[in-house]
Amino acid sequence: xxxxxxxxxxxxxxxxxxxxxxxxxxxxxxxxxxxxxxxxxxxxxxxxxxxxxxxxxxxxxxxxxxxxxxxxxxxxxxxxxxxxxxxxxxxxxxxxxxxxxxxxxxxxxxxxxxxxxxxxxxxxxxxxxxxxxxxxxxxxxxxxxxxxxxxxxxxxxxxxxxxxxxxxxxxxxxxxxxxxxxxxxxxxxxxxxxxxxxxxxxxxxxxxxxxxxxxxxxxxxxxxxxxxxxxxxxxxxxxxxxxxxxxxxxxxxxxxxxxxxxxxxxxxxxxxxxxxxxxxxxxxxxxx
Numbered sequence: 001x002x003x004x005x006x007x008x009x010x011x012x013x014x015x016x017x018x019x020x021x022x023x024x025x026x027x028x029x030x031x032x033x034x035x036x037x038x039x040x041x042x043x044x045x046x047x048x049x050x051x052x053x054x055x056x057x058x059x060x061x062x063x064x065x066x067x068x069x070x071x072x073x074x075x076x077x078x079x080x081x082x083x084x085x086x087x088x089x090x091x092x093x094x095x096x097x098x099x100x101x102x103x104x105x106x107x108x109x110x111x112x113x114x115x116x117x118x119x120x121x122x123x124x125x126x127x128x129x130x131x132x133x134x135x136x137x138x139x140x141x142x143x144x145x146x147x148x149x150x151x152x153x154x155x156x157x158x159x160x161x162x163x164x165x166x167x168x169x170x171x172x173x174x175x176x177x178x179x180x181x182x183x184x185x186x187x188x189x190x191x192x193x194x195x196x197x198x199x200x201x202x203x204x205x206x207x208x209x210x211x212x213x214x215x216x217x218x219x220x221x222x223x224x225x226x227x228x229x230x231x232x233x234x235x236x237x238x239x240x241x242x243x244x245x246x247x248x249x250x251x252x253x254x255x256x257x258x259x260x261x262x263x264x265x266x267x268x269x270x271x272x273x274x275x276x277x278x279x280x281x282x283x284x285x286x287x288x
Contacts, residue, residue: 029269036263040257049259063244078222081166085168085173085214118232121147127144127148164228
């Protein structure tokens with residue numbers, strides 16, 4: 001009986017914090033959903049309009065273009081970060097020389113504020129005075145417009161995100177690899193397996209849960225990627241880098257169409273939750 005009372009007392013003690021956390025998360029989401037179902041004018045109360053904003057989404061080519069760009073940026077960034085992060089993580093896990101110093105250096109990119117990353121990118125990739133085009137000129141290659149060319153801007157933004165967050169993935173992979181049982185690798189080495197066979201049939205399958213975990217963490221950030229894009233391109237040139245976040249910001253804070261902007265953000269949130277659920281199921285499927 002005492003254990004029951006103790007358990008009940010614990011729940012009552014945790015109740016205020018639980019209610020506060022649920023309110024802090026649930027109220028903004030609920031209010032955004034309410035706004036997405038309303039017509040909102042500056043200085044006036046929201047008027048319920050049902051699914052009108054979502055009907056506008058379906059018929060809006062700008063929304064579909066933003067969705068396409070969001071998914072393209074997600075695919076490019078996530079694939080590059082997983083591939084490069086896995087390579088870098090495995091490389092670091094096999095090197096004992098100055099591992100602590102290397103980890104400290106690796107942490108620095110994703111500890112930088114987005115404002116710093118965006119300003120660095122603007123300076124480095126400046127078509128006239130940036131060091132990127134200077135290096136290309138030294139190598140005898142033509143200069144690039146980087147953030148000013150509709151054909152390259154999305155790839156450039158993906159590379160910026162990859163530069164900042166690949167070390168994060170590498171640290172996760174390194175930790176996952178160092179926690180694997182060494183007996184398995186010793187056994188396959190004794191069997192005469194090549195490096196590629198060890199990587200393909202042993203290392204990669206055993207690292208699969210770790211890689212999916214890294215993919216979940218990065219998916220949430222990439223799909224809601226906003227700050228660096230807005231600082232460097234503001235969605236331009238034209239709409240070449242206008243992702244769903246940028247589109248929602250424009251509709252909400254430039255045109256004051258908060259109902260439509262909320263519908264865009266609710267759609268994006270659904271996309272984020274859906275991707276996390278799919279990856280979570282994938283992680284359970286590949287766990288060992």
